[in-house]
Amino acid sequence: MVLNNIEDLLEKYENGETTLKEEQQLKHYFSQETLEPHLEMYKPMFTYFLGNQQEQFTKDLPLKTTRTFNYKWISVAAVAVLMLGFYLKEPIVASYEEYAYGTFNKPEKALDEVTKSLAMISSHFNKGTSTVNYLSEVKKGTATLDYLNEIENTTSIIFKN
Amino acid sequence: MTQVEFLNIVMPFKDKVFRLAKRLLVSTEEAEDATQEVLLKLWNNKKKMHEYKNVEAFSMTMTKNFCFDKLKSKQAQNLKIVHSNYEDGNTPLQKQVELNDSVDWVSKIIEELPEQQRMIIQLRDIEEYDFDEIAKMLDMNNTAVRVNLSRARKTIREKLTNTHNYGIK
Numbered sequence: 228m229v230l231n232n233i234e235d236l237l238e239k240y241e242n243g244e245t246t247l248k249e250e251q252q253l254k255h256y257f258s259q260e261t262l263e264p265h266l267e268m269y270k271p272m273f274t275y276f277l278g279n280q281q282e283q284f285t286k287d288l289p290l291k292t293t294r295t296f297n298y299k300w301i302s303v304a305a306v307a308v309l310m311l312g313f314y315l316k317e318p319i320v321a322s323y324e325e326y327a328y329g330t331f332n333k334p335e336k337a338l339d340e341v342t343k344s345l346a347m348i349s350s351h352f353n354k355g356t357s358t359v360n361y362l363s364e365v366k367k368g369t370a371t372l373d374y375l376n377e378i379e380n381t382t383s384i385i386f387k388n
Numbered sequence: 389m390t391q392v393e394f395l396n397i398v399m400p401f402k403d404k405v406f407r408l409a410k411r412l413l414v415s416t417e418e419a420e421d422a423t424q425e426v427l428l429k430l431w432n433n434k435k436k437m438h439e440y441k442n443v444e445a446f447s448m449t450m451t452k453n454f455c456f457d458k459l460k461s462k463q464a465q466n467l468k469i470v471h472s473n474y475e476d477g478n479t480p481l482q483k484q485v486e487l488n489d490s491v492d493w494v495s496k497i498i499e500e501l502p503e504q505q506r507m508i509i510q511l512r513d514i515e516e517y518d519f520d521e522i523a524k525m526l527d528m529n530n531t532a533v534r535v536n537l538s539r540a541r542k543t544i545r546e547k548l549t550n551t552h553n554y555g556i557k
Contacts, residue, residue: 240541241538241541241542241545242538243533243534243535243537243538243541244534247516247518250512250513250516251516268545268548268549268551269545269548271491271493271494271548272494272544272545272548274491275491275494275495275498276513276514278491279407279514280514280515282403282406282407282410283403283406284402284403284405284406284420284423285420286420286423286424288395288424288427288428288431289424289428290391290394290395290428290431
């Protein structure tokens with residue numbers, strides 16, 4: 228390459244008028260081993276530019292695929308739970324009637340049962356009250372204490388005198 | 389959109405995003421974090437992805453804004469000094485890239501440029517975008533990009549000439 232040409236290019240380069248292609252030419256020219264002494268000083272600049280093109284980004288990118296949560300699945304789940312709830316409720320209702328042996332279909336029978344159980348309750352109740360009868364003995368005891376009043380009468384007569 | 393589709397879209401320019409972030413934030417770790425953040429934002433908005441005309445340009449703009457926010461919050465916290473003596477984590481690559489100290493010098497010169505010019509140098513001289521694309525990414529007009537680019541290139545050349553002539557390294 229003609230030296231004049233390079234010098235022209237350098238001037239254009241400094242004025243920011245070179246095209247990318249011309250700049251490539253310059254870079255290519257200055258990548259040579261031997262240069263004209265007065266152009267030597269440009270060499271580090273162009274080598275720096277060329278060298279810097281090779282620097283790479285080596286850190287890896289943690290790309291997270293953000294799983295966007297779809298809210299319509301919540302409603303699907305809710306419906307499923309609801310259906311399951313209804314399904315499980317049915318057998319409980321059926322078995323409730325089995326367990327409900329305390330009810331009667333005929334009123335007469337119900338009356339019978341009620342009187343029977345009330346009689347049972349009253350008999351047990353009477354048993355309980357009979358044990359309380361001992362309390363009348365206590366009353367007898369207190370009645371004898373009434374004699375003390377007689378003593379009081381006599382003492383009052385004595386103190387009068 | 390599956391992960392594979394997303395990666396196919398993102399793969400071609402993820403390094404460019406990273407390099408732009410590094411150009412602005414300087415430290416490799418922070419640039420990695422920023423890149424990750426930007427790409428994850430894209431991934432989270434993947435449903436809107438087809439609306440963007442140019443995903444690559446869009447991501448570059450996102451990166452620029454994200455890094456500016458970072459820098460701003462750092463200034464607010466007064467942590468500016470943190471990266472004044474940073475250690476580059478990518479030394480093996482850097483070593484392989486560096487021919488001599490002056491290449492390292494170039495990166496220091498670029499670091500000293502204003503953010504706007506740094507980004508333009510990055511996008512033009514390293515990523516080789518054309519002016520229209522850069523203008524769109526940075527939300528500037530075409531001539532402003534050229535002017536800034538020219539200024540940046542001149543500054544780099546001047547400083548390089550100085551070091552070359554006086555051997556200051």
